[in-house]
Amino acid sequence: RQGLLDAVVIVSDGAGTLVAEDPALIQGIGGRMSGLVKTSPIPEVIARIEANGGVILDPDTAAIDQTAGVALAASSGHQRIAVTTASASEAAAIRDRFPEAVIVGVHLTGISREDAALFAGTADLITACASHHVREVAAKTALLQAGRSIPVFAMTGAGRAIILAKAGEADRPLVIHGARLPVEGSRSPAPFR
Template sequence: MSDRDEHIVEAAGRCRVVIQNGRVVDVGTPQIDDCPLARRFACPVDEMTPEAIRKNIEGRIRSFGMCTPQREVLAGPDFVIFGASELLSSAVRRGDLDAAVIASDGAGTLVATNPALIQGIGGRMSGLVKTSPLPAVIARIEENGGAVLDPATAVIDQAAGVALAATLGHRRIAVTTASAAEAAVIRERFSDAVIVAVHTTGMSREDAVLMVRAADLVTACASQHIRDVAAKTALLQAGRSIPVFAMTPAGKAIILGKVAETGQQIVVHGARLPVSGRESPSPLC
């Protein structure tokens, strides 16, 4: 691998982590103190400290090769019921969506039509800020039905990914994004796309308003602004500790499709949103 092999992710608590040549070289400061989801990781983050987050990332590198040429790209079981990758892989499996535009370490933006590929990449990925091309990972993605937007640079450009999906003949396209501005651009250019907002911790109120207006599904993460803004007009909330809000009928249908598919016990009841769980990320920011 060359000196270009650098990957930047925002992990638990929106903590900036830099990985170079398979090694964690820098860990920033988490924005939150506690997260119930992070405590359930395969390598749990019981305390939001740079050292605990470093151990978590190093565990991911060892277990499935994150940000290395050994990166595994397929997975089956759900990590959570209503995670973005779980919802999208379920919708593609049911035939409600043709493809999902997601981002992977080592490949950047890609179009996926294989539910196991969607889950294998998204279910294991933290907020990906920047990545470098890893030919072995790109080849593995392509072998499993994925189309990488730019194999030479591994650029992350979700709007261009939707355009690629349309060029490939897909019509029912979902796309994940952590950027409110990008979500607005996608909505303007591709009115029928299903936009899924992810990685919203620390989002400003202005961006929360913009994201909620543009997106079909919004994951609240540890964002107080998303909870406040989305709850006013959401059609449905899935989950309580880290809620996912359906802002449109299309988003609602994806959540209800997942409910119909799961074998887990589910409770459904009317309530004034947002509904909070006994445990939530702390502090909300």
């Protein structure tokens, strides 16, 4: 909404990887299901996404390939592209091929310490989910933490700008306070170890 991004590469059940520009479409897809690793094409879902301006990477197979999704977004003329991924190696591949992409690590409960470290060095934003390793590793170099129970860590200036822009849209008072990260909440999940 604030012009920081012009396209997002996300995954939808029934459509796979897609490129979207409309914040309502992005929230409608991304806010409803987590941890999707495989899906099959559902023509009605694909039609609805396309009717709302989304572009499906492969409507015939509903493939999930975030690197190819960023390539599709770039070839469509988008320059400020964000992409979600649950794979540290995929995040690294995207960073190598598309250095300006805003990479968001999502659905990271249960990842290894090594993958947490790779995400911390590769992604712009990392959702901690219930991961002890993400909290421990990402917090060492994070520029900002949003939330306490399920924190999101900004690892780069681009990630920080996105969190601060979102905070600027808040319709309730916020506290911004310097602290040693991570700051845990009283309702944090018991992280996997």
